[in-house]
Amino acid sequence: MKIDYLNRLNFTHMKPLFLCLASFILFTSSCKSLKEGWDNLNLFPVSQDVELGKKVYLEISANQTEYPELPEKGNELLYQYVRNIVQKILKGEKVEYANDFAWKVTIINDLNTLNAFATPGGYIYLYTGLIAFLDSEDQLAGVLGHEIAHAAKRHSTKQLSKTLGVQILADAALGKEEMIKQVATTLLSLSFSRAHETDADSMSVVYLCPTHYNAAGASGFFKKMENQPVPPTWLSTHPNPKNRIQNIDGKHQRLACTGKETYQNEYQKIKNLVAKITPVKKETTPTLPQDSIKTNPKTQVPVNSGDEDKRHKKLEKPGGK
Numbered sequence: 001m002k003i004d005y006l007n008r009l010n011f012t013h014m015k016p017l018f019l020c021l022a023s024f025i026l027f028t029s030s031c032k033s034l035k036e037g038w039d040n041l042n043l044f045p046v047s048q049d050v051e052l053g054k055k056v057y058l059e060i061s062a063n064q065t066e067y068p069e070l071p072e073k074g075n076e077l078l079y080q081y082v083r084n085i086v087q088k089i090l091k092g093e094k095v096e097y098a099n100d101f102a103w104k105v106t107i108i109n110d111l112n113t114l115n116a117f118a119t120p121g122g123y124i125y126l127y128t129g130l131i132a133f134l135d136s137e138d139q140l141a142g143v144l145g146h147e148i149a150h151a152a153k154r155h156s157t158k159q160l161s162k163t164l165g166v167q168i169l170a171d172a173a174l175g176k177e178e179m180i181k182q183v184a185t186t187l188l189s190l191s192f193s194r195a196h197e198t199d200a201d202s203m204s205v206v207y208l209c210p211t212h213y214n215a216a217g218a219s220g221f222f223k224k225m226e227n228q229p230v231p232p233t234w235l236s237t238h239p240n241p242k243n244r245i246q247n248i249d250g251k252h253q254r255l256a257c258t259g260k261e262t263y264q265n266e267y268q269k270i271k272n273l274v275a276k277i278t279p280v281k282k283e284t285t286p287t288l289p290q291d292s293i294k295t296n297p298k299t300q301v302p303v304n305s306g307d308e309d310k311r312h313k314k315l316e317k318p319g320g321k
Ligand SMILES: [Zn+2]
Pocket: 146, 150, 192, 197, 200, 316, 320, 321
């Protein structure tokens, strides 16, 4: 997929940010806070999350082969149902940028993919395969809360800052348009760190806590995944589901959330609707050349390095669950 998300973006703020980065390294004393600071370092202003999100949304809309969008017409109830869950979460007033990001829901008509993801700036994508897999509305709300957290906590632009930060600063200062384009390409193959995954799991509980939902809904998803006779391959490279369940349930206890609703009966009706959707025939060859984006050929910057979670290549591109 040919993209140049950052082509029109303004990088003039990068010079002062370079000084900030230097100060950050000099004055952050302990290893723990250095690690936390590194995880949360973001060289992009919030406005660029919004702009990147729009760009990615347009690219995805234009790629119906890989992302066959479920039309709104004829599926109004389903869209309304998912949007209603998102609105309930946003109304809990715990979500950062609730009024600034798009929070737009798109459903992808693909029963074989167990997936959801969100772009920077809050464009949320949900596969029919995931809706069909889950058992109750609180589980879906938990998964949506997790995706909302990736956008609201700005994990994508933080990850971009970590992966290519110094390179961006150096090259953007020199006005290298080509470098900026390559950074944009990185977004599509972005992987989240385990720390960001854990953060998104925890925030899912925080966001659901003020609602009527069982706020530990996301742990229901991981419990179901654990019980699969043939676990998906991404589980082997992913943070241990047991740890994720413990983290989510522990957070739920600590926050003493009172919501208990699972809305299982309502959810079954939605699953029945999904079962009636005619699947789109998907081409087997993805249009996105996965291998070409693992390494930036000019800078030799590894796009997926460190403790990043390789599951996202398959399960959550770009920048999702
Ligand atoms: Zn995630």
